Amino acid sequence: MPLPGLNTADKIIVDRRKPHRNSDVARAVRKTRDQLAHQPGNLSFDRELLKLHARAMARVALAIPAMVLVIAAIGLYAGIREQMLAWTVVTLSGYAVLALVARHADRTETSRLNVATTHRNFLVAHFLSGFGWIYFVLVDCSACVPDQLAVMKAIVLLLAIAATALIASLLRGALAVTFVPPVAAYILFAQHLWTPLEALVAGLLAASLPFFGYVAGHMNRAALTLLSFRSEKDALIAELDTAKSMSDEARRRAEEANLAKSRFLASMSHELRTPLNAILGFSEVMGDEVLGPIENKTYRDYARDIHTSGQHLLELINEILDLSRIEAGRYQLNEEPVVVTEIVEDCCHLMELKARNKDIRIEHRFEPDLPRLMADERAVRQIALNLLSNAVKFATPGTDVLVRVGWTAGGGQYISVKDAGPGIPEDEIPVVLSAFGQGSIAIKSAEQGTGLGLPIVQGLVALHGGEFELHSRLREGTEAIVIFPPSRVMEALPALPAPKIAARR
Template structure:
């Protein structure tokens, strides 16, 4: 048993087998893939790394000079006067030059950065800054009272190496270029002294340089990952902006097309109904021989045919306008208490004559009492007539249509119309539920419809907050169920007893 439950009508059947591509989206996707596939060696990627290193040096421009000033102050307290001040001046000056190089590159646009020149400038500036630490490694403190001065120098160099490894990790080789000479000088001095403490410190410094280089390498990989994530974010933002602009343009065109459609239907409905009124009126006058009998009976039959065809065309125009208003959200419900049993019973009487012509029996199974629905009576009547008309149309001669009205399990009310016609193939159910859609049985039938009945039923039920179900099986028949939600069911007010009402009225006199 095939089951379809739908809240809104599937408006159109669209062939989506053809691939639709857009050049802007394709370019955005390719650009994103190029960014994600960037590796060191790519010009744009290397420029970003240099810019990242420049920003890091500028933002931490005061860190190393502050360390130098603290060390110089401690040296003055220890008794070092001229040599420590000269070292501090040289080191701060060297780092000032490094900061100036970083600021110049940071202010340059990424596309205008010369990679080779910028990298060379950074390496030279880092080497020059290392000269200050080389001078520090060569300092002696014979006049001061510090016994383990070589150990203090090694600790200071270790602190400077650690700080540089953190700050300059975006540029590979910066740490080695800065501290290779200071470590070499300290090693020469320590080995020549040949004391146990200085030998240990020499070994510690020699091992610390590759260790901090390894740490800087890991930080460099983190920088690469940061750039990759940023590239991915930029690419996705670009793609989203492109898709958003396309969506906005498509929505604008759809709104313009919908407005044009509404204007066309409004105009054509007036233009078509005006001549149709004359056609229907005059053909009815001719068919009923109001102005006198016709001598030729064939002309009378022609007049009746004209009237029936005009009425069919008028019904088609009304259905198209109803569906158009439902789709546009302009169908206004005139909601009031409505008796579902009475409406369905009247619709069955209206279809009785058409069913009798095909020798079809309409069987009614109604609940004995149902409270009123808060609904649009005209819409409910149209739902019932559309479903009954389909059942009569596709039920073979001598068949039977079962019409039921009652309660749903959730407390709502439903209309069920079941026929024993040929049924609908399962794969064709979405087609018959679409606007202007018709199944193979309807196409072969002599009574072809417009394919608007079920979409209108779905739309009207959706406006009431209800649901539409279609059950069908080949050679067994079809059952259409219109369900109204419990919120639409009105509570019955208790009746006031007659005696009590009379007594109440007497008291109020």
Template sequence: MSLQRSNTADKIIVDRSRRHRNSDVARTVRQTRDRLSQRVGNPAFDRELLKLHARAMIGSATAIPLLVVAIAIAGLFAGLSGQVLVWALLTVLCYTGVTIIARRIDETGTLDIKPARTRRNFLFAHFVSGLGWVYFATVGCGDCAFDQFQVVKAVIMLLAMAATAIMAASLSGALIATFGLPILVYAYAGARLDMPSEAIMVALLVVALPFFSYVAYHLNRSSVMFLSFRSENDALIAELETAKAMSDEARRRAEEANLAKSRFLASMSHELRTPLNAILGFSEVMGNEVLGPMGNPTYRDYARDVHDSGQHLLDLINEILDLSRIEAGRYQLHEEQIALLSIVEDCCHMMELRARNKDIRIVQDFESVLPRLFADERAVRQIALNLLSNAIKFTPSGGEVRVRVGWTAGGGQYISVKDNGPGIPADEIPVVLSAFGQGSIAIKSAEQGTGLGLPIVQGLLAMHGGEFELLSKLREGTEAIAIFPPTRVLEELPAMPTQMTTAVGGRRR
């Protein structure tokens, strides 16, 4: 069932504007997963092995021909006839055929390679290259400067077998296809079995062929493991690319949804506020009995309840709109020189009545003198009111809210509002700081709220380049600190001398 939900989610997160990229990624994932099988016989895996063998043949294309040329030159100096030159030319031509096929396979696309046909072509080319060694096994030396010519030929063939086992390890059977026939020809036509040394060399060649085949087999297994690791690496890269594409698409959709939400809220602000203002106005007229007394006092109470509910709804709408404008980057700051002390003091006076109704004391601890800030007065006032409102909301009756305004250690200014309420658990602080987030204590004991006050404070401070800190301990209280950076603090200008003031005034006139 979970797999079905995952597939459904993947279908939802499809970037329909970038179809080509999604199809390319999916095709890459399929191909790399096919190559994860370590068993020879899988067509995709066999193609990779053939590609690897072709590159090995191209990389060592000059190794065996150089050995052949060196042997031919040494044979001429040793007194061999021109037959050795014919052998060298024939062998180089045979190996050239292997190189031509390898280059053709290397230039062919991996998916276009036909494994069975290509393998047969390679084995046939290796068999043809072995015809040169068949000719070498029949070469004689009647006028040579040394007696053990057949032994030397066997040693040369052993060296060629070892080199071929290393170079052609990616293609199983290549060694036998190359040297199976030359060894038989050497045993029956080239060597004299009645000579102990030559008989030993024949036996050595016969034993060496399966031995080098065994070595080539293990090298082949190493090639298989190399391809497997490379395939796993390709698969991981493909999976990461898929995850990145899905993550980018999910982020894009989230950003579009958030922008649509912000636009919707902004466009609905007028439509929501217009009827609310009417409700608030008429309910206030009815509750205050402006047009005459009501016969039933219950209706008057109902009118006041309607007014209170409408005011609460209006406050909620205003907070949601403020947060949406901040998130959408459409909140405009009207920056000017403001006095932080006087703004916070005004906010304390505004909240005094609410605090007095709950028997809460607001204690002000302000610096005596602070230079002005370059900030938005409305935003700073909203920050202070939100922090004070939260503190009064969670402070029990008879408690205390301490408000401080002063310098930070770095030269900025701060507003600190500390209460002695129940506090917030450490694991719930991220929840409280998120939009519409409320802690367990707030849900159980506090007044109704939207959970938008602190996110709005964070957003407004971020627009000013400031920081917000929330420090809390259970059963001790909570301290909220709004910090404005030093770059927002305006330096006090020195008083101008009297003579300069007069001169300036004279010029103005």
């Protein structure tokens, strides 16, 4: 089981002397991409705009022709038959050409769309559709009132201009090539008397083109911005998916490597203990002169040194073996009812001699009548010994180590070991909790260790479904807290009635 804090510990090991290079490159790439994304001349964006314009024209292909048919019906009702029929044919033919160009562009794949050719074809089609409106401006009605006819023509042109500005806003220049000739024809040829009303209508019609051109340009810029945002979003999603895939692959490989490492250490640690037991046994026999005296005192000292070093190596191998089994998920708990206070008290007695040698007093405060806990006795004992060993190791001489066992607020049980040592900086706590990790202050002020005690405690507590907390402040000390969940607390057994006790006797 991976232990928290390993990633933070790895950051200290990895060489990060030039972290600015990647960030500078990323910023430059993003800046360039943003500049390209917001430029109107970007090829991909021009293709997207042409595709959107083609779809818009294809979807509303019947809107303006329907308006043309309505106007033709009104003209026929007013008695303008031949001219209105001719105008209808010319206008519908122009919009039919525009619809064919839009349908062809819509069916063409975006990557194969020729921007220049398609843009030119659209402008030509829009220009051809404008011939129908030129014809409409030149339509004459002898039975109509001139002022009313001029106003009606201007209203129809305004409606057509407004509709085209909304529909064709994605294509720059479409509105101009379609309606500049009809408006010019209206001003130059359709007005004969130039009455004040006709002049006002002509001026209004002429002013409508820049206005609706501005509206169409604003809609075009808004569409371009939305398109750039969508492209940026798609690019970010693609980058995120790529990063996620790479992260998942890296995590999978790291987990496999970690599992292989744990299995290797577990196997090698087991294989190393077999010859080490022989070394310890023979060195102890030689150091104690069981088979006879050794005349050379130096040899006796060497034998004791071999035995001491072998014991230290055996402890290290046992710790590596325990940690490897925990990480590999091969540590089996032998659960049984245990009394936590008794186990912690035994561990305190074992550490008394080492604490007295450093002028440290172990003070314990146990809540009375704690019920038993369903746990692995060896694991709980190892947890308590590791915490007490660290506290005695790092405590300042002349201070106390406070050991507490009691209830948690949620109904579980806890073990707390607090010392008055130098403390651990907050940013080094993840390092201390990682395998073989040691804080800088602890290394300078205390005896060297393997750095496996707290990771083993974390792993054993996690196997019990509990929590491990480490609180520390510089120059004030450190407190390690192990919390067992309420589900492991056993209910107190009821007292046996007196007759049954007598019967058992």
